[in-house]
Amino acid sequence: MNEKSVSIAHPKGLYVLFATEMWERFNYYGMRAVLVLFMTKALLFDKVFASNLYGSYTGLVYLTPLLGGYIADRYWGNKKSIIAGGLIMAIGEFILFFCGSLYSSNPELSSWLFFSGLGFMIAGNGFFKPNISSLVGQLYAKGDKRTDSAYTIFYMGINVGGAIGPFVCGLVGDTGNPADFKWAFLAGGIGMIISVITLKLLHDKYVLDPAGKTLGLTPPNVPKKMLQPIFMVLGLLLFSFVTIGLIYADAKVFSYLFYLLIACILFIAFIVFSDKTLDALEKKKIAVIFVVSFFVIFFWSAFEQAGASLTFFAEEQTQRQLGSFLVPASFFQSLNSIFVVALAPLFAWLWLKLGKREPSSPTKMAMGLFLLSIGYLWIAFGVKDVQPGIKVSMIWLTGMYAMHTSGELCLSPIGLSLVNKLAPAKFASLLMAVWFTANAFANKLAGVLSALYPDGKTTYIIGMPINNLYEYFMMFVVMAGIASIILFIISTKLKKMME
Numbered sequence: 432m433n434e435k436s437v438s439i440a441h442p443k444g445l446y447v448l449f450a451t452e453m454w455e456r457f458n459y460y461g462m463r464a465v466l467v468l469f470m471t472k473a474l475l476f477d478k479v480f481a482s483n484l485y486g487s488y489t490g491l492v493y494l495t496p497l498l499g500g501y502i503a504d505r506y507w508g509n510k511k512s513i514i515a516g517g518l519i520m521a522i523g524e525f526i527l528f529f530c531g532s533l534y535s536s537n538p539e540l541s542s543w544l545f546f547s548g549l550g551f552m553i554a555g556n557g558f559f560k561p562n563i564s565s566l567v568g569q570l571y572a573k574g575d576k577r578t579d580s581a582y583t584i585f586y587m588g589i590n591v592g593g594a595i596g597p598f599v600c601g602l603v604g605d606t607g608n609p610a611d612f613k614w615a616f617l618a619g620g621i622g623m624i625i626s627v628i629t630l631k632l633l634h635d636k637y638v639l640d641p642a643g644k645t646l647g648l649t650p651p652n653v654p655k656k657m658l659q660p661i662f663m664v665l666g667l668l669l670f671s672f673v674t675i676g677l678i679y680a681d682a683k684v685f686s687y688l689f690y691l692l693i694a695c696i697l698f699i700a701f702i703v704f705s706d707k708t709l710d711a712l713e714k715k716k717i718a719v720i721f722v723v724s725f726f727v728i729f730f731w732s733a734f735e736q737a738g739a740s741l742t743f744f745a746e747e748q749t750q751r752q753l754g755s756f757l758v759p760a761s762f763f764q765s766l767n768s769i770f771v772v773a774l775a776p777l778f779a780w781l782w783l784k785l786g787k788r789e790p791s792s793p794t795k796m797a798m799g800l801f802l803l804s805i806g807y808l809w810i811a812f813g814v815k816d817v818q819p820g821i822k823v824s825m826i827w828l829t830g831m832y833a834m835h836t837s838g839e840l841c842l843s844p845i846g847l848s849l850v851n852k853l854a855p856a857k858f859a860s861l862l863m864a865v866w867f868t869a870n871a872f873a874n875k876l877a878g879v880l881s882a883l884y885p886d887g888k889t890t891y892i893i894g895m896p897i898n899n900l901y902e903y904f905m906m907f908v909v910m911a912g913i914a915s916i917i918l919f920i921i922s923t924k925l926k927k928m929m930e
């Protein structure tokens with residue numbers, strides 16, 4: 432082997448984690464591709480309720496990793512947590528499969544099954560997602576230059592799954608016959624099982640630290656009781672019942688999730704900023720994490736319309752006939768991941784090419800928001816002056832997703848590694864939690880904003896009317912545009928605070 436191939440070669444464990452995560456994302460995004468369609472066409476929820484429930488679901492999906500990461504670090508280790516979380520998610524998909532089989536014959540039962548399926552997905556993701564992401568970094572020694580490229584390869588795995596999931600689940604589930612949605616959930620569940628089997632078979636042999644020791648095993652000195660299978664199963668079931676209650680309560684009883692998330696952020700801020708061992712510089716860096724996490728809320732809440740209002744738009748307002756084939760609306764949710772795989776190398780090349788002129792991380796994130804805003808401007812232009820009921824070309828959604836993805840590539844990986852770099856070791860996980868909580872907040876907000884989808888009637892945002900799709904999309908142009916401008920303006924100050 433020559434010197435170059437040694438320096439760029441990655442441990443085999445990376446590819447095990449790649450495949451495991453790919454199948455899990457296949458499951459998650461495949462299911463999400465049909466979720467609002469299933470709610471509106473099979474369960475006959477109206478768009479407002481479906482949108483809000485979508486926000487509660489995806490919001491909670493980003494909140495439970497706080498607990499899953501905590502339990503893994505202290506008691507179960509990453510491997511057990513991933514396998515347990517994966518199985519819980521598979522159960523969630525199978526429950527949704529039954530829900531999709533029964534919705535017309537037994538609507539009462541199927542409504543319960545629906546909330547239960549979502550609850551299991553939320554609980555399982557909390558144990559799966561944070562733990563697989565943290566294993567990637569542990570494959571390398573601290574400071575190993577390959578870590579960044581490992582995360583880039585892993586991000587590809589996420590998006591290969593994210594591209595294939597909606598495609599397969601859309602093909603079998605989004606056929607125009609609502610009775611077929613169940614097949615999408617079944618396909619997702621099978622994908623999840625493949626993910627778990629992959630890790631179960633290959634983890635011990637390949638997922639090793641630089642010294643060759645298997646990673647992610649149970650930490651030493653854990654009380655035996657905590658690892659008893661019956662205790663773990665009961666704990667997971669109990670947690671799943673809690674998440675079923677959480678999603679049901681937020682959607683049906685009282686929308687508390689925003690308050691809970693704000694409380695989480697304030698609590699973490701209090702813990703971190705009241706710590707006497709941190710010096711002023713460390714506190715400044717932590718402040719930057721809080722500021723950028725605040726700005727990413729405006730990004731993800733507009734971006735995550737993909738699974739909600741933009742899917743309504745694909746279904747009802749987009750001309751999807753290609754020759755004799757009617758492109759399922761769910762297919763459009765593949766576009767983001769396809770563009771990530773296609774455009775990521777371009778951005779990697781661009782940052783390298785710019786060398787010393789490479790923008791700072793906050794500036795790149797402002798650029799991400801700007802590109803998102805432009806994406807919405809593009810689609811707003813596409814629907815301007817179009818008479819109600821007239822469908823527009825697929826080019827508008829496709830072009831918009833290309834711009835949104837370019838924005839994602841400026842903001843998402845950069846933000847993640849910024850949080851990693853700025854956080855003092857003592858608070859590394861807790862500050863990663865801030866990033867996740869911002870994501871959770873954004874997803875919940877995405878549902879609330881999707882509920883403003885005009886759909887033939889006027890809706891209102893802070894007292895201002897939204898009469899048509901043009902005005903609806905312009906709302907995102909303005910929101911992301913203003914956030915982008917402010918972040919551009921303060922980026923020099925943020926850069927100084929980080930030095």
Ligand code: GLN
Pocket residue numbers: 456589593731843870
């Ligand atoms: N698409 C990526 C994933 O599923 C990132 C999404 C996000 O951070 N909101 O992991």
